[in-house]
Amino acid sequence: MKILYHHRIASKDGQYVHIEEINKSLKKAGHDIVLVAPSMGEQQEFGGDGGVVSKLKQLLPKALYEVIELAYSIWAFLKLAKAIKSHKPDFIYERYNLFCPAGIWAKKWFKIPLLSEVNAPLFEERGKYDGISLKKLAKWSERYVWRNADKVLPVTDVLADHIRAEGVPESRICVIPNGINTEAFIDKQYDNPLPVDTSDKIVVGFVGFCREWHGLDKIVELLALPGNESLFFLLIGDGPAVASIKDTAKQAGIEDRIYITGLVNRDDMPAWLTPIDIALQPAVVAYASPLKMLEYMATAKAIVAPDSPNIRELLTHQENALLFDPKDMSSFVQACQTLATDDALRTRLAKQAKQSIFDKKLTWDENAAKIVELANGCIQR
Structure with missing residues (x-):
């Protein structure tokens, strides 16, 4: 099939991973992709913030930017319109964004099915973190896209509830979680890139941009407790909490048992996961399908994650992870301690976490197949 893939992402960060991986899988399955997207996003290195778009957002009044x-x-x-006339795609696949009804306009004008991938309720999210000036217009744009897409594809059922609340019928909603590139995260073996010998250690690892509310300083404190001399902390990423983590480790005299990579190249991520024994998901957005958690699962890690509805769509306590009360950080630390001292439990949870990738079909290839199946159903109507 010929697929017109449309997105408005100017940055090249975590959200771009979804775009890149689903396109790879669609192409691997033999489909032709016609990409319509901001060129600046394609030209950046991984980690790019969107350049001029990011600066405009910071400098302009909110109403004008919107x-x-x-x-x-x-x-x-x-x-x-130009791409449709030139390439005659079978359907449009669009990553939903606020103030962006262009795909729906194209669908209606050219009578082509459109599938809308939804990763967040952006009206709510932007209103909470950045603020929205033109609230009625913003809300209209979200509702307009969701109600007029042939299929709406949220990444969690929690997110699907937001879409249902806007009047989208169940028949047009299909939950498709984030996935895994099996070739990179399962099929290949990697050398351990950690420049520290941890062969006699249990490595507790975190991937991402760490902030204070992640509570990672508590993990450093855990390392410092008597009896935990075998624990080592690996932080793959960067963030504002790094300075505090380093200070805590220095005060405890265990600087030699933590390693912080800083920002790593996306292609190097599977290798950096290699030394981890216990993988941390200390906090999560309520409606998200966390990519790092799926990568933990695929690489057979014993996972500690919050006991929240979206996480329970993928993980079950004591079956393929240990889940903790997100309102009680002491339970987070206790779960880590439990895994650190129970080799059999750690091994069992890690093995089952990886098996869950296959049992739940959590791969980009499976996602691509599902998208095409749904599109075929829309085309044949």
Whole structure:
């Protein structure tokens, strides 16, 4: 099939991984992809923040920036129209964004099915973290896309509840969680890149941009407790909490038992996961399908994660992970301690975590197949 893939992501960060991986899997399955997207996102290295778009967002009044966002949809529609006329795609696959009705306009004008991938309730998310000035317009744009897409594909059932609440019928909603590139995270073996010998250690690891509310300083304190001399902490990433973590380790005299990589290249991530025995998901957005957690599962890690509805869509306490009360950080630390002292439990949970990838079909290839199946159903109507 010929698929017109549309997104408005200008940065090249975690959200870009989803875009890149699903396109790889669609191409691997023999489908042709016609990409309509901001060129600046494609040209950046991984970790890029969107350049001029990010600066405009910081400098302009919110209302003006939001008007520019909506105005961009006119330009995006023209690009979509040109691509449709030139390539005659079978359907449009779009990553939903706020103030971006261009895909729906193209679907209606050219009578082509559109599948809308939804990774967050952006009206709620942006309102909470960045603030929204043109609230009625923003809410209209979200509702307009969700209600007019042929299929809406949220990454969790928790997120699907937001979509149901906007009047989208169940028949047009299909939950498709994030996935795993099996070739990179399962099929290949990697050398351990850690420049510290941890062969006699139990490595507790975290991947991501760490903030204070992750509570990773508590893990450093755990390492310092008597009896935990065999524990080693590996932080794959960076963030504002790094300085505090280093200070805590220095005060405890265990600097030699932590290692912080800083930002790593996306292609190097599978190798960096190699030395980890206990993998941490200390906090999670309520509606997210955490990519790092799936990568932990695929590489057979004993996982500690919050006992929240979206996490329970993938993990079960004592079956393929240990889940803790997200309101009680002491339970997070206790779960880590339990795994550190129970080799059999750690091994069993790690093995079952990896098996769950296959049992639940949590791969990008499976996601690509599901997308095409849904699109075929829309085309045949």
